[in-house]
Amino acid sequence: xxxxxxxxxxxxxxxxxxxxxxxxxxxxxxxxxxxxxxxxxxxxxxxxxxxxxxxxxxxxxxxxxxxxxxxxxxxxxxxxxxxxxxxxxxxxxxxxxxxxxxxxxxxxxxxxxxxxxxxxxxxxxxxxxxxxxxxxxxxxxxxxxxxxxxxxxxxxxxxxxxxxxxxxxxxxxxxxxxxxxxxxxxxxxxxxxxxxxxxxxxxxxxxxxxxxxxxxxxxxxxxxxxxxxxxxxxxxxxxxxxxxxxxxxxxxxxxxxxxxxxxxxxxxxxxxxxxxxxxxxxxxxxxxxxxxxxxxxxxxxxxxxxxxxxxxxxxxx
Numbered sequence: 001x002x003x004x005x006x007x008x009x010x011x012x013x014x015x016x017x018x019x020x021x022x023x024x025x026x027x028x029x030x031x032x033x034x035x036x037x038x039x040x041x042x043x044x045x046x047x048x049x050x051x052x053x054x055x056x057x058x059x060x061x062x063x064x065x066x067x068x069x070x071x072x073x074x075x076x077x078x079x080x081x082x083x084x085x086x087x088x089x090x091x092x093x094x095x096x097x098x099x100x101x102x103x104x105x106x107x108x109x110x111x112x113x114x115x116x117x118x119x120x121x122x123x124x125x126x127x128x129x130x131x132x133x134x135x136x137x138x139x140x141x142x143x144x145x146x147x148x149x150x151x152x153x154x155x156x157x158x159x160x161x162x163x164x165x166x167x168x169x170x171x172x173x174x175x176x177x178x179x180x181x182x183x184x185x186x187x188x189x190x191x192x193x194x195x196x197x198x199x200x201x202x203x204x205x206x207x208x209x210x211x212x213x214x215x216x217x218x219x220x221x222x223x224x225x226x227x228x229x230x231x232x233x234x235x236x237x238x239x240x241x242x243x244x245x246x247x248x249x250x251x252x253x254x255x256x257x258x259x260x261x262x263x264x265x266x267x268x269x270x271x272x273x274x275x276x277x278x279x280x281x282x283x284x285x286x287x288x289x290x291x292x293x294x295x296x297x298x299x300x301x302x303x304x305x306x307x308x309x310x311x312x313x314x315x316x317x
Contacts, residue, residue, distance in 0.1 A: 017182035042292035071288035114149035117215030
């Protein structure tokens with residue numbers, strides 16, 4: 001194995017994540033094509049519903065619309081390229097393209113986690129201070145919070161891109177860099193480097209850890225207060241309604257944060273490439289696919305808005 005120059009002059013990266021898969025590439029292609037198309041259609045539909053139906057013009061749905069746009073971007077950064085590579089005998093990506101994919105994947109991915117934490121704050125205000133909900137969580141505050149999420153995410157991603165640029169890469173006999181993954185993810189890139197990556201690892205555990213644990217702490221504290229408030233509600237029906245408004249959000253928190261912590265915050269010796277691949281599929285494909293359905297299937301307002309979009313008569317149970 002040779003050592004290539006830094007990322008801006010490095011050879012071609014080969015994304016070999018599914019090269020050892022026991023499933024036929026044609027079947028994987030159909031599976032991921034279906035996932036991508038359903039993800040885009042589901043999130044586009046949710047964005048249209050929230051934009052056109054006045055019943056969904058509340059802070060919660062404003063944040064949910066932003067989350068849907070992010071989920072579409074997150075899937076688009078990785079899945080179309082994966083589909084192209086599944087029908088190709090040469091799953092190659094240039095160094096510039098690899099770094100660009102890394103940047104946009106992390107920009108969308110980190111923003112996703114931050115917006116989900118803001119949605120926990122929204123649920124806290126809605127349940128614990130309902131009389132002031134619309135004055136506190138107004139459109140202007142939601143827009144500022146979304147902008148802040150994007151700003152923090154972009155600064156975070158630029159830091160890690162900057163730490164990748166000086167690295168040198170281990171090459172095979174043909175001068176290519178082999179990545180046992182289906183996109184340019186952080187861990188596979190660091191494993192493929194033959195440079196000192198202590199600074200990169202330190203940034204992941206310190207700066208990246210703070211960026212993950214901070215929103216996690218906000219979510220936990222919000223739900224501790226929400227739980228205490230729900231237990232004080234006098235009626236069982238009121239408690240059920242309050243729990244139902246949080247169930248969808250908690251489901252997605254578990255999906256997203258569980259897989260991210262599994263991949264990025266284990267010691268390297270405990271990382272399994274196959275386990276990393278499964279987790280990466282979860283947060284790049286399954287979570288964006290599930291979000292619009294998890295947030296809408298049990299929501300009467302969304303279902304009613306969808307019937308209106310189709311021109312069906314609204315019939316509430």
